Amino acid sequence: MSDPRTDAWQVIRTRSDATLAELFERDPERVGKLCGRIDTGEGGVLFDWSKTHLTDELLGDFEALAEAAGFAEMRRKLFAGEVVNGTENRAAEHPALRGVGKEASIEEAMALAARMKLLVEAIHDGALGEVNHLIHIGIGGSALGPALAVDALARDLKRCDVHVVSNVDGLALEEAFMACDPATTLIAVASKTFTTIETMTNAESALAWLRDNGVVDPYGRVVALTASPEKAVEWGVDETRVLPFSQSVGGRYSLWSSIGFPIAMAVGWEDFAAMLDGAARVDAHFRDTGGRANLPLRAAFADLYYARVRGAETRAVFAYDERLRLLPSYLQQLEMESNGKSVTVDGAPVDGPTAPITWGGVGTDAQHAVFQLLHQGTHLVPIEFIASVAPGDQLDLAHHRILLMNCFAQGAALMAGRASDDPARSYPGNRPSATILCDDLDPATLGALVAFHEHRTFANAVLMGINPFDQFGVELGKDIARKIEAGGERFDPSTEALLEAAGLA
Numbered sequence: 001m002s003d004p005r006t007d008a009w010q011v012i013r014t015r016s017d018a019t020l021a022e023l024f025e026r027d028p029e030r031v032g033k034l035c036g037r038i039d040t041g042e043g044g045v046l047f048d049w050s051k052t053h054l055t056d057e058l059l060g061d062f063e064a065l066a067e068a069a070g071f072a073e074m075r076r077k078l079f080a081g082e083v084v085n086g087t088e089n090r091a092a093e094h095p096a097l098r099g100v101g102k103e104a105s106i107e108e109a110m111a112l113a114a115r116m117k118l119l120v121e122a123i124h125d126g127a128l129g130e131v132n133h134l135i136h137i138g139i140g141g142s143a144l145g146p147a148l149a150v151d152a153l154a155r156d157l158k159r160c161d162v163h164v165v166s167n168v169d170g171l172a173l174e175e176a177f178m179a180c181d182p183a184t185t186l187i188a189v190a191s192k193t194f195t196t197i198e199t200m201t202n203a204e205s206a207l208a209w210l211r212d213n214g215v216v217d218p219y220g221r222v223v224a225l226t227a228s229p230e231k232a233v234e235w236g237v238d239e240t241r242v243l244p245f246s247q248s249v250g251g252r253y254s255l256w257s258s259i260g261f262p263i264a265m266a267v268g269w270e271d272f273a274a275m276l277d278g279a280a281r282v283d284a285h286f287r288d289t290g291g292r293a294n295l296p297l298r299a300a301f302a303d304l305y306y307a308r309v310r311g312a313e314t315r316a317v318f319a320y321d322e323r324l325r326l327l328p329s330y331l332q333q334l335e336m337e338s339n340g341k342s343v344t345v346d347g348a349p350v351d352g353p354t355a356p357i358t359w360g361g362v363g364t365d366a367q368h369a370v371f372q373l374l375h376q377g378t379h380l381v382p383i384e385f386i387a388s389v390a391p392g393d394q395l396d397l398a399h400h401r402i403l404l405m406n407c408f409a410q411g412a413a414l415m416a417g418r419a420s421d422d423p424a425r426s427y428p429g430n431r432p433s434a435t436i437l438c439d440d441l442d443p444a445t446l447g448a449l450v451a452f453h454e455h456r457t458f459a460n461a462v463l464m465g466i467n468p469f470d471q472f473g474v475e476l477g478k479d480i481a482r483k484i485e486a487g488g489e490r491f492d493p494s495t496e497a498l499l500e501a502a503g504l505a
């Protein structure tokens with residue numbers, strides 16, 4: 001008996017491989033068909049997928065694939081707070097943190113958010129004395145979201161100077177110490193499990209730094225952000241400064257929970273709430289929109305087309321906005337930790353490549369570094385440009401005009417190419433890109449951008465039949481590190497020699 005998913009892929013692979021230029025020539029409606037907008041409150045975001053190879057036929061084929069993959073049912077489960085993470089028997093309730101999802105989960109999330117708001121506002125009002133700095137200690141999902149949002153939103157709104165420290169390399173923490181006055185510094189320890197060795201080691205050293213610099217009650221300067229509140233209390237944090245979140249919120253989906261405490265500290269509660277509202281707009285769009293008009297789903301169609309039909313092994317994201325310089329590393333965890341899998345939800349081998357490698361940088365810098373390969377190299381790299389119509393800076397408008405013109409020029413050049421008699425000077429063109437154009441990069445828009453990528457990642461996973469919410473691939477290395485620390489075990493000759501050379505044997 002034929003499998004509808006395999007059938008859908010077979011049809012997709014038979015579609016013509018017309019060039020982008022031909023696709024625009026054939027269909028004058030193309031821009032209208034492949035651009036969509038989501039309102040985020042005061043502004044909105046335009047998603048232009050017209051410079052990809054998606055066509056009416058391919059969109060129809062992918063809609064058939066989505067049906068065969070049970071996309072609508074999986075999406076219903078996601079928003080209903082049902083189990084979508086089978087290997088860990090958990091729901092994935094990050095949308096509930098934004099007010100979209102199962103009623104009981106929303107209520108719980110709102111109650112926890114109210115507690116966090118009280119604490120943030122009390123600190124801003126001086127309840128813990130003068131607080132000028134916050135050292136936020138966490139790693140992976142407990143650091144990347146806060147780092148992105150603080151860097152993007154807290155440039156001119158500094159209510160509190162936030163330093164996000166993730167690496168266990170002591171240099172990272174030392175750098176934060178150098179920028180902070182211990183007498184006016186709070187420490188946020190962010191860890192879903194409250195067991196991660198890097199975070200707990202950094203947290204101990206931060207306490208020691210406070211103590212060594214005359215802070216009489218270092219634990220009194222600590223706020224814990226965790227889904228394991230009992231462990232934080234056991235470690236020494238007073239219950240009133242433990243901000244919990246639900247186990248059903250995955251680490252890389254947790255910036256909306258108490259893990260977002262440093263964001264609220266940096267920008268104030270109102271802007272943090274606006275970020276959640278922007279994300280909720282995308283939740284509503286993703287939940288309520290069918291087929292190709294669903295923008296995260298449509299983006300997933302293109303992602304899969306390039307990964308599985310055209311053999312693209314990477315995808316690149318270039319933010320033409322300095323405020324989004326951390327977006328590529330945020331997306332690396334979101335996409336690669338979620339979808340870098342080799343088995344389906346049933347444990348069978350996947351039927352094609354899964355998450356491409358996500359990489360990127362900021363424009364215009366990247367143009368002078370890696371764009372040579374994108375224009376003339378041998379790899380096919382689908383590209384995403386992200387920009388804001390409104391500038392973030394106060395300088396002469398020339399800066400922003402040059403920035404935007406360059407962004408649009410790159411997309412046009414990649415697509416059009418240019419023939420030349422001299423092979424070294426010719427550009428093949430027909431290279432795909434998508435452009436996300438925000439009216440303004442306000443807190444709601446940042447929330448919308450992140451939620452868009454969360455749902456796109458989920459949609460990719462469902463279409464591939466994999467579970468995006470576990471991450472067992474990170475465990476083996478941690479396990480071996482623990483064994484090395486414990487001693488008494490032998491490893492391969494190369495590892496043994498390295499341990500010996502570093503004096504760790």
Ligand code: F6P
Pocket residue numbers: 139140141142190191192193194195196199251252337471474
């Ligand atoms: O090692 C991977 C990981 O489990 C991520 O998924 C997670 O975001 C990170 O470690 C940090 O975990 P925790 O928040 O429990 O410290």
